[in-house]
Amino acid sequence: MFQRSIPLFIVLFTALLLIVAFFIPHKPFGDLESRFLNWYAIISGFTFLLGLDSLTRHHLLKVIRREKGWFYSLLLVLSLFATLTVGLYSWVKFSSPFALRAPFMWLYKYMIIPLQATMFATLAFFIFSAAYRAFRIRNLGATLLLIAACLVMLGNVPLGSSIWQRISQLVHLVFPNTRLDLLYQIELFAQIKDWLMAIPQAAAGRGIGIGLALGGIAMSLRIILGIERTYLSS
């Protein structure tokens, strides 16, 4: 019984304390929020040792047992410790691993940056295949989504401006009385994109955001009152 009651009591007490401290600036309450956040930062720093242990143990076992892909596990472990060593050396020699002349910065500039940027860049390819597969005119909603997506894409790049200029020239050709310079200024695709982003998109985002905030409050109340206990082990 105590195994569950004590953690639940700690949760309730801490939650009420922090809620009260939010409204009371006077010491000792005023500093409580920062203090708790600092404690969390310190504790989470130590938990990285847990992660390091899990990672190295998992991959070293793969290497020892010569399981499928053991070579890549070996590479991972070696890279991990090599990066750690280079970082520590740079810290000791240059007072910061990110000092421009430090060896760690070489790793950073020529390995970490290209690798991370490349992974993010693959997102473009996946967006193409997902959009090509998913944006089909199945119903009215899907059609509106497709039209909105195309308008935002056109409004976001100079291509939209170029296309609008061609359209303006066509309009001027058909209706010679219209002023071409004024037509150019309208920049229809960009205006539509700005409107779509600022009004319907922002409104929908706000609506979902309000729902999420309320859901978060409900969830928090369930946790504080001990109704939701799945984060505790039984």
Add this chain to the structure above:
Amino acid sequence: MKLWERLATIDRRIIYSILALVVILPLILKPKIGVRVSEPVRDAYSAIEQLPTNSVVMISIDFDPSSAPEVQPMLIALLRHCFKKNLKVILTGQLALGLPMGEIALNQVAPEYQKVYGKDYVNIGYRPGYAAMMVGIGREIRDFFKTDYRGVPIDSFEFMRGVHNYHDIALLVSLAHGAVADAWIQYAGARFKQKIIVGCTGVNAPGMYQYYSAHQIEGIIGGLQGASEYETLVQKPGSATLGMPAQSAAHGLLILLLIIGNIGFLLSRKKSRGK
């Protein structure tokens, strides 16, 4: 397989190959292309433009190398703008891996304007704490940052002696690729009324429009497009402007693929309904 069925089911490898070509060719050929400046970027520019000389601007590097192609050009353009206006710059960050990007940018841009470390700009580095740090700066910056990233006391820098909290910081710029910008708005903006502009990746930009519409932030620089617009405003085109023809072509290709895919889809559906 009939033509329309092929149109609706183009192999993804073909799509990826065409995309790669469409992106690489403009980067090689470097066509000149005009950039239209949108209102959120113009407002971000104005927020810095109207600051008096020697005002302090804090730039928070809240992105990591993965977002560098989109956000680093923004940072460089912002630094050029700040140094051109003789503003004082404090660099900090919420991501330890992101801060070196700021250092790289400072080392590139500062010599162009003969700006001196310690006199015109300072890098106070990264401290763990995230929300605690954002709230703590509202009281006294030295509670978290007694020294710069090299360990030199910040009071040894002339302009930092007068900087204690958000009251002394004219503008905060958050260059973020995730939820950190939201945290700045929530803590620094809502609690301490700090003026903020946000530079973010294209993926995150839609989420910032809610804050912009509600005037909780002064402006948004969104994605590579936003970065190229800012480069246009500071009149120094860089890698973002260089990337715009490729981005234009990629968007055009996607629209074309969507049209082709839907033609194939509709024809297939018509045929199967006919049967």
Add this chain to the structure above:
Amino acid sequence: MLHLHILLTFFALTPPESVLVKDNPNDQGQAIVITWTHPAPESLLGFRIFRSTSPTGDFTPVEPELLNRTDYLDTDTLLRDGVAYYYLIRAYSANDSASSAVAGPVIARAQWFNASRLNVLVLTLIISALFIYYILRARQGKQMFIRKISGLDAIDDALGRATEMGKPILFSFGLGYITDMVVIAALPLLRRIGKKSAEYAVRLIVPNSDPIVMTAAQETVKEAYTEAGRPDLYNPDNITFVTSDQFGYAAGVDGIILRERPGAIFWLGYFYAESLILAETGHTVGAIQLAGTTETTQLPFFVAACDYTMIGEEIYAASCYLKPEPVMLGTIKGEDFIKMLLIFIITVLVFFGTAATLLNRNIPSLQTVFEAIVNWFSPPS
């Protein structure tokens, strides 16, 4: 001589005026706000603030540097609560300086209540009261209805399909920390999936980006397996830490997906830009995918790439859905009621604000009332 005097008076620096000093409100003390006015001629270099504990005493500068604005927050560590202070402001030009009259006394104090957060307190009390009301109503045995959430209904189908194909199941919290509500909301789902996978003897893989989440996941899955009567099947090597780096995690999980080829994938947690990379990779191996995240910018990607997506707060309702106890459903009901209330208030205020703007010339008091209401919700700086 008179002409020289007039000339000097004409060109002499004017002193700062209207110096106001007051205790900084809503703080923990040791802070005083000082404001003043000055015509700010071109010759002005800046201002320096001086402080003393008596109006005629020794005034010492608060800041060594000159200020170029007309307001200042004195948070000097030497400042003491309960002590009366006096201030004067001195303006400087290249050859001249001029001091304001002494302002004060002002006493710094810590406040016991942050009045600027009164609106938050009122709303918190109202919302909490409504939630507790519905929880109490639920305890009295009142039947509550919760609509279908197709994503949650599909969990068993997805697990069954993976079992038939003899493929493992993958579950990911994304980049969430244990402090994220969505991760806590996803833990009951992991428990349910863990229990089913133990019953079907299907391997469950849970790659993690945070060590604390990994620990919680290990405990949850272990308990689920024990609950299903198959503790022997639990293997902690299936629930590992990959990396906390965003795209390193994406690369690691993609590798796991391409090697292990899971039959069902659950993306339930906090995802950023890597969401589509993960979901598309899952699609290429033919897995049935269920996603749920509170990151609104990633929802469209999941909708496009996954079979089922829980939008917004549907994931928070998951634990109530899986174990429809009356008390749990009571909080959902409370949430719904508050949402309706907010919709009503926002609609009324929109119409009121529009009417106030349109009728501003004839009935200016409407605009004043509207602004007062808006400022109550969101106090201006």
